Amino acid sequence: MSYSISYNANPQLLSVGQLTLDSIAELFHYADMLRPVASRVKVCRILEGAVLANLFFEASTRTRISFGAAFSRLGGAVCDTTGFTFSSMAKGESISDTSRVISGYVDAIVVRHPEKGAVSEFAAATNLPLINGGDGPGEHPSQALLDLYTIINEFSRVGKSINGSHIAMVGDLKYGRTVHSLIQLLSLYKGIKFTLISPTSLQMPSYILDAVEHSGNVIEQRTSFGEELKGIDIIYATRIQKERFTSEEVEGYSPNFQVNKSFIEAHCKSNAIVMHPLPRDSREEAYDLSTDLDSDPRLAIFRQTDNGVPIRMALFSMLMGVESQIERNLRNATWKSPKFIGPNDHFALRE
Structure with a gap:
């Protein structure tokens, strides 16, 4: 299977250098389709049964939760790791071993690491969909x-x-x-x-x-x-x-x-x-x-932060090869969310 976004023929996003205007337009098309899911108007379960490893070896609030929310809103489950203290790398395990072991447990991986290039090492040891969630002073695609x-x-x-x-x-x-x-x-x-x-x-x-x-x-x-x-x-x-x-x-x-x-x-x-x-x-x-x-x-x-969820949902959809299933899996949510999330918002969540 070929992917619009790939790294060494695997469905992985490590750098913006992999992207073209065509692949970006395709991604944004799916993000537009998924905006009603991000804004709680629609529900879509195309990743039901899938598990994400959200591996954050560096402090994060927005990015970690945004990736987790995106995967969850598509029906998947999320396993989080935050910091080195609770990781086997604190015991001396290599990045390569960690990547290969985690790949046996989950269906997709997001990695944030304080060292530039470390996410590439994770990617080299797995064929799973993987996204660079930030590698030190390197990139944040x-x-x-x-x-x-x-x-x-x-x-x-x-x-x-x-x-x-x-x-x-x-x-x-x-x-x-x-x-x-x-x-x-x-x-x-x-x-x-x-x-x-x-x-x-x-x-x-x-x-x-x-x-x-x-x-x-x-x-x-x-x-x-x-x-x-x-x-x-x-x-x-x-x-x-x-x-x-x-x-x-x-x-x-x-x-x-x-x-x-x-x-x-x-x-x-x-x-x-x-x-x-x-x-x-x-x-x-x-x-x-x-x-x-x-x-x-x-x-x-x-x-900006609100847009992170539909963008990351679109990324997961494309990297996991289920983007063609989005439209037929959309259905109305059974709850009501606020039209404005915060008191100073200038544009409604549901437009």
Whole structure:
């Protein structure tokens, strides 16, 4: 069986480099079909009887629960592992052995690991569907897909196109795996201007910059906000990944890097999108995405997180070869969920 998304002929997603505009369009088509399931209006049980190993060897809330919710809403069961302490790798077991053993118990695997390249080792030891849930400072492909899906949906409300847009990325661009994957995914489009804003010590890795520039899109790097951001279409803020480096490397990171209401009012269009992969650091000294934007309809962070479930359901459907069964397995849910999940939501869960 051939798969639209594969790695070494196996149904696995390790990097956005595996994706094309055609495979992304196919994935988003199935995500659209599954949005009513994610929003509790419909039920779909195409993975009934299947078991997911959700292997998170690094702290996670959103991603781990989002993958678990996606698999469960398709009728599957989820087995979670969080951290090294409760893993046999704490006893010295190799990644390869762990992968092969777990593969005998489950039908699909999601792995998050603090070391870049470790997820590839997991994948090399199994033929099962496997998704990279984040490998250290490497990549986070499913996050990039839900971010792109969010951008397309937000732009569709106002008749905008990704081609020709101006996108700013702010914060820790060196260790932020979400922006590493997203900028490479966006480079499949044309005429984009990327403005990358970070302290010199936290700039985007050169190998990623080279790949994006090779695509024909424009990159400019800045160490502070300036008038060149006037009229940006998207601003994507990131948290400083303090767990990945020593305190000296944060030199130059000041309150001037905070994306807040005064910055948005000064630089962004009325139909711009403000994004963040979360978690955001809301402590005063963090200078992350400010909470004073929480009532601004341009803030898309919670719509981003909501989009993670249909995207991951679509990924499981395609990697497990059951996407053709979605439509005929949809049925109405027998319960009612709130139309708005939170008090400050600007768009209804059920649209």
